[in-house]
Amino acid sequence: MWPVPPDPGVALRMRTAHARARAALHSHPALGSAEAWGWNGRTLGMPVVTLSRPAWLRVASAPTDQIADTYWNGAIEAQDSLPPSIPRPQLWRWHDWSDPTWAYRSELYEYVADSTVAAPAVITAPPNLPAGWWRGVRAALEVIAAIRTTRVTIQPGFLAWAMPHYLGVPASDYATLPWTPAHGDFHFANLCAPNLRILDWEGWGHAPAGYDAAMLHSYSLLTPETADEVEREMAHLLTTPAGRYSELVVITELLHAAKQGTNPEIAAPLRRRAASILGRPTVAARGSG
Numbered sequence: 001m002w003p004v005p006p007d008p009g010v011a012l013r014m015r016t017a018h019a020r021a022r023a024a025l026h027s028h029p030a031l032g033s034a035e036a037w038g039w040n041g042r043t044l045g046m047p048v049v050t051l052s053r054p055a056w057l058r059v060a061s062a063p064t065d066q067i068a069d070t071y072w073n074g075a076i077e078a079q080d081s082l083p084p085s086i087p088r089p090q091l092w093r094w095h096d097w098s099d100p101t102w103a104y105r106s107e108l109y110e111y112v113a114d115s116t117v118a119a120p121a122v123i124t125a126p127p128n129l130p131a132g133w134w135r136g137v138r139a140a141l142e143v144i145a146a147i148r149t150t151r152v153t154i155q156p157g158f159l160a161w162a163m164p165h166y167l168g169v170p171a172s173d174y175a176t177l178p179w180t181p182a183h184g185d186f187h188f189a190n191l192c193a194p195n196l197r198i199l200d201w202e203g204w205g206h207a208p209a210g211y212d213a214a215m216l217h218s219y220s221l222l223t224p225e226t227a228d229e230v231e232r233e234m235a236h237l238l239t240t241p242a243g244r245y246s247e248l249v250v251i252t253e254l255l256h257a258a259k260q261g262t263n264p265e266i267a268a269p270l271r272r273r274a275a276s277i278l279g280r281p282t283v284a285a286r287g288s289g
Helices: 008-024 074-081 133-145 156-167 211-218 224-233 241-259 264-278
Strands: 043-049 054-063 091-098 102-110 179-182 205-208
Touching: 008 043, 008 054, 008 091, 008 102, 074 091, 133 179, 133 211, 133 224, 156 241, 205 211, 205 241, 211 224, 211 241, 211 264, 241 264
Parallel strands: none
Antiparallel strands: 043 054, 054 102, 091 102, 179 205
């Protein structure tokens, strides 16, 4: 989630879309409900009340000529493919519509009473996690990694360009390491406590083994105490060659995002972490900027 609404024009368009979705799915805003915005206003969610029960209604939008199937259909395919042992809100119904410029998908979910561990993805203070919470995380990641799917979270072609560009290492050096299914956006703003629930399944699919643990660690680097805890609790995933590669992959992605203005405050610790893994300072390819 993002802590503030996007550009006023985007906010108005998405609030209008959310009102349309509420009417289509026979729901109304819950008393005192707060908005939860996605990146650049691409999504808007809030608690609602249906005819029979509380729910969460999320609306996603994309330009009609730029719909990426992986992210557009991820939640529906998760509902169809993921076993019930993975703790997550159930997707009950969805509704699509479009205009000449924008496509919209509204998704009505089971309401989760527990809050996310953090509001932003990048944490700046150690979270207070209950006993047994990490055990649930490890169990969930084990189940996720065994799912059968053809979905892909991160494209090898992007890594072939981006890893030399940002780290000065060829992705081909790691071509023999395994990939397994991953949640794909595994950070404390998508994880609930005290009862573990994993939110936002739009980008799940194959990624380097250990990818989710690596993402949780990378987003925690501004809070070294928490980064150390993640590394300790996820050691079985992060200390393997595949796990080290997954960290480099996540670091590459987040450095790319930082260069575009998303969470630039973690760029320096990401580079320090990459240097620690590689055993040398990161050196981007010539002309990469």
